[in-house]
Amino acid sequence: MKNTLKVERAVRNMTQQELADAVGVSRQTINSIESDRYTPSTVLALKISDVFRKTVNEIFILEPGD
């Protein structure tokens, strides 16, 4: 699964730490999600999409094989 987290953050001029604070996780967790090393839970994905005021599907995109 890929995601547009980095782009969304850049659009809003937001740091990883600010996003982490907004959703209640560590900066390293946001970094792992951005680098596709970790797939977040449904709850965290919903929280992240809520911060960017977008749907989960707009931020997290399924890839063939997922």
Next chain:
Amino acid sequence: MPNQSTLRLLPNYYKKIGLALVVLTGLTFVFLVTVRPEAVQKTKDLVKLLLVSALILAMMLIAIARDKMEDELTQLIRLKSMAFSFLYAIGSTLVYPLITLVFDGSGEKISSHELVFNMLLIYLITFSALKYFR
């Protein structure tokens, strides 16, 4: 919405209590060996049992205390580390008697204290390493 992935862990300050216990155990060992070596020699098994038990207790406190920032990725790392140390326990339980059989012919099994101590040590090392490289 209830968070089903939340593990019940001790508060973060238990980590400091655990570390203090490790230091205290180390200092006690150094004190006994330097000041009362003859007493240590006489009650070698008892001293070893007490020190290892204290270290196991200390490492358990460190292992089950929550991180300052405990989130779902930390909990995944926790579970991976637990699985790794569990596999180690199975492996060493099976392999240890074979090693002792080959080298000294005794076929002695690994002691429960040794096994738990090694499991906790491997859990803590794996947890720290996975957290560092997450």
